[in-house]
Amino acid sequence: MTYQDKTDTTEAQAVAAPVLELEGITVAYPRYGESDHVALDAVDLKIRRGEIVGLVGETGAGKTLLTRTVMGAIPGGGEHTSGAMRYNGTPFTDLPDDKSPVRPAKDIALIVSNPRRELNPVLTVGQQIVNVIRHHLGLSEKEARARAVDMLRAVAIPDPESRMDAWPHELSGGMAQRVVIAIALSCDPGLVISDDATSALDVTVQLQVLNLMKEMVAGSETAALIITRDIAITAHYCDRVVILYKGEVVEEAPRDAFFDRPHHPYSINLLAAFAHSPALREAWWDVPPLADGTRPACRFADRCARRQPRCVSEAPALRDCGAGRRVRCHYPVEAGT
Amino acid sequence: MQILRYILKRLLFVIPQMLGILFISFFLIKLIPGDPAVLMLGPNATADAVAKLRAEMGLDLPVFQQFMIYLGNVLQGDLGMSWQSARPVLSDLMTRFPATLELVTLSLLLAVVIGLGLGIASAMRPRGAVRKAANYYGLLSGAIPDFWLALVFIFVFYTLLGWAPAPLGRYSIMLIPPQTITGSVLVDSLITGRFDVFMSALSHLALPVLTLGLVNAGPILKATQSSMDRALGSDFIAYARMNGLPRRMIRRQALRAALPNIITIISVLYSFTIGAAVLVEIVFGWGGAGQYAVAGVLNSDLNPVLGFVIFSAVLSLIVYLIVDLLYFALDPRTRG
Numbered sequence A: 001m002t003y004q005d006k007t008d009t010t011e012a013q014a015v016a017a018p019v020l021e022l023e024g025i026t027v028a029y030p031r032y033g034e035s036d037h038v039a040l041d042a043v044d045l046k047i048r049r050g051e052i053v054g055l056v057g058e059t060g061a062g063k064t065l066l067t068r069t070v071m072g073a074i075p076g077g078g079e080h081t082s083g084a085m086r087y088n089g090t091p092f093t094d095l096p097d098d099k100s101p102v103r104p105a106k107d108i109a110l111i112v113s114n115p116r117r118e119l120n121p122v123l124t125v126g127q128q129i130v131n132v133i134r135h136h137l138g139l140s141e142k143e144a145r146a147r148a149v150d151m152l153r154a155v156a157i158p159d160p161e162s163r164m165d166a167w168p169h170e171l172s173g174g175m176a177q178r179v180v181i182a183i184a185l186s187c188d189p190g191l192v193i194s195d196d197a198t199s200a201l202d203v204t205v206q207l208q209v210l211n212l213m214k215e216m217v218a219g220s221e222t223a224a225l226i227i228t229r230d231i232a233i234t235a236h237y238c239d240r241v242v243i244l245y246k247g248e249v250v251e252e253a254p255r256d257a258f259f260d261r262p263h264h265p266y267s268i269n270l271l272a273a274f275a276h277s278p279a280l281r282e283a284w285w286d287v288p289p290l291a292d293g294t295r296p297a298c299r300f301a302d303r304c305a306r307r308q309p310r311c312v313s314e315a316p317a318l319r320d321c322g323a324g325r326r327v328r329c330h331y332p333v334e335a336g337t
Numbered sequence B: 001m002q003i004l005r006y007i008l009k010r011l012l013f014v015i016p017q018m019l020g021i022l023f024i025s026f027f028l029i030k031l032i033p034g035d036p037a038v039l040m041l042g043p044n045a046t047a048d049a050v051a052k053l054r055a056e057m058g059l060d061l062p063v064f065q066q067f068m069i070y071l072g073n074v075l076q077g078d079l080g081m082s083w084q085s086a087r088p089v090l091s092d093l094m095t096r097f098p099a100t101l102e103l104v105t106l107s108l109l110l111a112v113v114i115g116l117g118l119g120i121a122s123a124m125r126p127r128g129a130v131r132k133a134a135n136y137y138g139l140l141s142g143a144i145p146d147f148w149l150a151l152v153f154i155f156v157f158y159t160l161l162g163w164a165p166a167p168l169g170r171y172s173i174m175l176i177p178p179q180t181i182t183g184s185v186l187v188d189s190l191i192t193g194r195f196d197v198f199m200s201a202l203s204h205l206a207l208p209v210l211t212l213g214l215v216n217a218g219p220i221l222k223a224t225q226s227s228m229d230r231a232l233g234s235d236f237i238a239y240a241r242m243n244g245l246p247r248r249m250i251r252r253q254a255l256r257a258a259l260p261n262i263i264t265i266i267s268v269l270y271s272f273t274i275g276a277a278v279l280v281e282i283v284f285g286w287g288g289a290g291q292y293a294v295a296g297v298l299n300s301d302l303n304p305v306l307g308f309v310i311f312s313a314v315l316s317l318i319v320y321l322i323v324d325l326l327y328f329a330l331d332p333r334t335r336g
Helices: A003-009 A063-070 A127-139 A140-152 A173-187 A203-218 A230-237 A255-260 A263-273 A278-285 A310-313 B001-029 B034-040 B047-057 B063-073 B091-122 B129-143 B146-160 B185-191 B195-234 B235-244 B247-278 B278-284 B288-298 B302-331
Strands: A020-029 A035-046 A052-056 A079-087 A109-112 A191-197 A225-230 A240-245 A248-254
Touching: A020 B247, A035 A052, A035 A063, A035 A079, A035 A225, A035 A248, A052 A230, A052 B195, A063 A079, A063 A191, A063 A225, A079 A173, A109 A173, A127 A140, A127 A173, A140 A173, A191 A203, A203 A225, A203 A230, A225 A230, A225 B034, A230 A255, A230 A263, A240 A255, A240 A263, A248 A255, A263 A278, A278 B247, B001 B063, B001 B302, B034 B047, B091 B129, B091 B185, B091 B195, B091 B247, B091 B278, B091 B288, B091 B302, B129 B195, B146 B195, B146 B278, B185 B195, B235 B247, B247 B278, B247 B288, B247 B302, B278 B288, B288 B302
Parallel strands: A052 A225, A052 A240, A109 A191, A191 A225
Antiparallel strands: A020 A035, A020 A079, A240 A248
16 A cells, blocks of 8 residues: 555545644663663644644653654654654654655644754755755745745845845854744645744744744644743643653643643642742742652652652553543642642 | 965965975985985995095085075976986976876776765665675775785786786887877877877776775775764754755755865875875886885985975875865855
């Protein structure tokens, strides 16, 4: 069976299927003489058409690894051991492969952070956009160039015609970030993933860039996954929030419900870090350490203010608690507690 | 404009560089024991005759004064006489240096074709069979001496199979030499329409070029492989992949990023092989410049040695200037 057949049979379901569906994504790094280090553990994620989902987690939670797994570029010898990925119902495994039914940039586009290292230093900005457009949309050089200029204008780069001939090293960080966004949006992808794309920017530029992304998603059929360390961003720009902790989804909820009443102690932890109340911070951050050598079953137990003996012995499952919410905790903070 | 200024600046630096090279090599050569006057006059010469010749040749003067005299002559285009050939060194080198250049240039072209091709192919498929073969080849080419390989080729292709001509010079001694225009037998015979000489020269070039090409392909292969590996592992190539760019475009971008390293290795090899080809030149009776210089060293014939140093120094400086200009063209960041 060829890839083409698969696409045809799923065409009817595609309308109903989520834009991106991740099912039990597990990525492990083999270790010499030890059990594998599981960097992502059975991560589920669904993104529907027109939806903006925020994925929040601290450094090392596996946010970037998740995007790289989707993009088929797992760094440093990690292995995608199990799980399925579907785009509009079409399963895919290796996006960069020329034969993949789902194409990067055209279907799923990634906005990278640190774009000055990601742009090719010896090609002009224009050439890099034109390459992507020509390859995926099959336009002529002239049409592709015109589209590239339009894209640069759309991401509010001043004087786009002359910027086409600029070299990446001549751009400021904010400019380079916009170029990367222009590349990501240039082929009208069905899903845009922003991997911490704004964290390196000035706050004002960050705002502009995020507003721009939101506008562009709203103006089309695109869905977006915004990955960030900054939970405040999700409050402003996302429809749904997913919290990742040490490679596991610990909470998932619609935005308003989440900020109104977060269920998982880690979510409260994150919010408390931004709160103006020192009392709140102390209550959630001052946690007595575990006894030396204890390996708690719940990955958050060592930092949890609500820790019980059960948390050390039994790993909590991610369970549904209605209204589109899921939480991975034995003792979630629910109404009345 | 900027590039012209750069070239001028580089050419200005050539003067002190050349002076330094000449100075050092002159004194190093003077350190070699051996008296040309004794060698020239033979074992039966009287002490008086030797002293007289030494005075004639200026060998009795202090070394620094000898150097100044030599420098003065060089500036007037006089590289002195070789007592072995009894001809001016300049005219000797004008016929011998092109022979070496022709050999080394063609050999390195072959080495680049092999090294670049295998290097790129093996970097693009890290687990492929080509990679394994290329790794063995890199190891072998580093371990096999070129003169030994040359002898094996002569044994197989001349003695056993009879495909190659006798390893004696640049073309068959039965042919009348073509008029010298550029010094390259291939080019000169083509210009003058001497196709018999052209074909003969080609067949005489085959084995030495194959020898030097196969040996020198090793370093080029290794440099290509490792810098392609690094380029393919870089962030911008990962990004290009995540943008779904096709394989051949990824390969081109990676090669472009790897090119400065590869060019460096090729240029170093080129300058180095001009002298290092001497063993292969001897095996094939090539009559090249390296052979000439080595004979000079062995016979205390200093002028050919110094002349060879000057010729190869100028050539190296030209090669490195070209390399710098290539960097300039390849990397927009160096253009400032």
